[in-house]
Amino acid sequence: MSEVLEGKLIQAIKEITEALHDDMVAFSQKLIQTPSISGTEKELADLNIAEMEKLGYDEVFRDEQGNVVGIVKGTEDGPTIMFNSHMDHVSPGDKNNWEGYDPYGGLIDICKVDNQEKEPDEAECIHGRGASDVKCGEAMQIYSGGLLVKLKEKGFQFKGNYMFTGVVQEEPAEMVGMLHLIDKTLPAKGLTYDAMVSSEATSLKLYCGHRGRVEMLITVYGRTSHGSAPWLGINSIYKAMPLIEKIKDELYPSLPTDPDLGQASLSLNIIECSPGALSIVPDKCMLSLDRRTLPGETAEIAVAQIQKIIDELASKDPEFKADVKVKTAVETSYTGVSYEASKDMNPWKISKDHGFVKAAAEALESVGQTPKYGYWDFGTDASKTCGIDRKPTIGYSPMQEQYAHTPYDKCRTDFMKKALEGNVALFIHAAASGKEGFEKVEW
Structure with a gap:
């Protein structure tokens, strides 16, 4: 268990989660209601920037390719952990396959869900294209930064920098948004990152790699x-x-x-x-x-x-x-930046015994979640952060992989609430861990 996440801090995280939950869900609806097929993400990027500014992020900016970045600075020096989402989504396809749901409606209702062990067969869900890939995870990550702002206002101390990054053009699978962000934008801004958490669908598990x-x-x-x-x-x-x-x-x-x-x-x-x-x-x-x-x-x-x-x-x-x-x-972004990119994404995986994964698991335990692990079937922009850069990388998200790219696209709101708590705890505890939490990943 984490010594950093002591009782008063955990209680504050849970109380602020309750206060922010409805706004986070409403924001995720707004994201789903905003079409953002690859190359057309401008309106969604505008929404992300405005929301981070409203939540009190210390720094918010957009780069020349259209990626957005928001930073919440800790009260003490420490590592920078990137929390990454992509802003684009795939086509909704034939609307007749959506069984009465508008793919851009963001409707919330009680519906049947895939049972997970002792979980109920029904839950409140948000429906629409991108709900599970990755707009509900994106909303959760942005509101995690807002929760950290609230903690600072209450006088809590924590190390490091929380960096949200929303990248363009992930779905075509050439990583042009992530490559531009990491190799050009961050160095030009005098920024770097020490580890990454992806919001790609994990069902509240810690995902540790993909082909x-x-x-x-x-x-x-x-x-x-x-x-x-x-x-x-x-x-x-x-x-x-x-x-x-x-x-x-x-x-x-x-x-x-x-x-x-x-x-x-x-x-x-x-x-x-x-x-x-x-x-x-x-x-x-x-x-x-x-x-x-x-x-x-x-x-x-x-x-x-x-x-x-x-x-x-x-x-x-x-x-x-x-x-x-x-x-x-x-691939040409909505800002007009073009890349001729190779369709080659690196495989990667991180050991459950790596310091960053262990810190993440300890953090989840501290807020009452049982750590479980998994691996994606599909590819993600983590092929850059871990597959190329060898930076510690995991996935943690409220979304479920089986709904991605389907006409049943949805996300559970109860999972979003749990993920908001878990994500903030993960950042605080991992940022406070020693250098073993940020060692180069080997396989």
């Missing part, structure tokens, strides 16, 4: 001819078939497994051909692969595995020609 993601494009080449005389051409689709079989039947089963993160995986998700006309034998067949990597694997390794199969097929078939590369995309 990486590499998107690869394979192009198989042929030669056009008239569709009425296919023997005069080389059909690139037919040439791609043995390659697909080898990827599915030989490469995928051979991929490694991690005891925490599960198996590395590979999925063929898009097949296209060119010229793409009914009367022309296609001379190009493009295969888009989603490769999920484990610690120790890199994009170079993933590409080399495909290249090996290409070389084997070419050695047996003089007409077989193909190449493979990591896909790139140009």
Whole structure:
């Protein structure tokens, strides 16, 4: 248990949580009611800035890419812990699938929820696109800073700096918002960070890692001819078939497994051909692969595995020609900043015995929560903070992963209340822990 989180402080955290809860929930509704598909986050960023200013953050600013940052300074020197959310969301899709809920309505009602051990089968929930990815977690993190402001006003002391960061363009999975924030904005402002807590969905558990993601494009080449005389051409689709079989039947089963993160995986998700006309034998067949990597694997390794199969097929078939590369995309923010980014996200994980994770668990125990652990199936911007920077990183959030990107998108308000208490306790205790809480992450 935490010695820093003594009785009076814990009681104050709980009392302020009660006072702020309704405003936090109302703010999360406002966020859901504000569409912010990637590249269109300006209005949502404006809301975040205004709310942090209203709550009394010591410093609030927006960078040139459109990311927002808010800082609450502790009463004593200490580490800076980043609490990160992304401001964009995916399309709501066909509104007919939402079973009566407006994806931008932010409606609150009592509804059925996935049961968790002794939890009830029904709970009060906020509905709408982004509720579970990540607008309710975003509201919770912003209000955590507001709770810390209230603690200071009551005379409580705590170390370090609480830094909320709301980044743009997370959903396309190139990390351009997070990369710009950490590599450009923070150094330019004379700021840094020592650890990160992500608001991605964790069901109040401490999440400790996820697989990486590499998107690869394979192009198989042929030669056009008239569709009425296919023997005069080389059909690139037919040439791609043995390659697909080898990827599915030989490469995928051979991929490694991690005891925490599960198996590395590979999925063929898009097949296209060119010229793409009914009367022309296609001379190009493009295969888009989603490769999920484990610690120790890199994009170079993933590409080399495909290249090996290409070389084997070419050695047996003089007409077989193909190449493979990591896909790139140009992403432009709502402020007009553009990046050509590689679709390559690093895998990462942090040990439950790392000082930062232990401090987080002790903090949750102090406010009456039983620490539990997990790992994401999907990827997050933590691929930058821990996968590249090797800074201690965890996830802690009221949202539930199974609702993300679905027409059942929702978040429990009782979980939001628990998360507000837990998040503030986590910051105070972790910031007060020794240097072992901020050691470089190894795996």
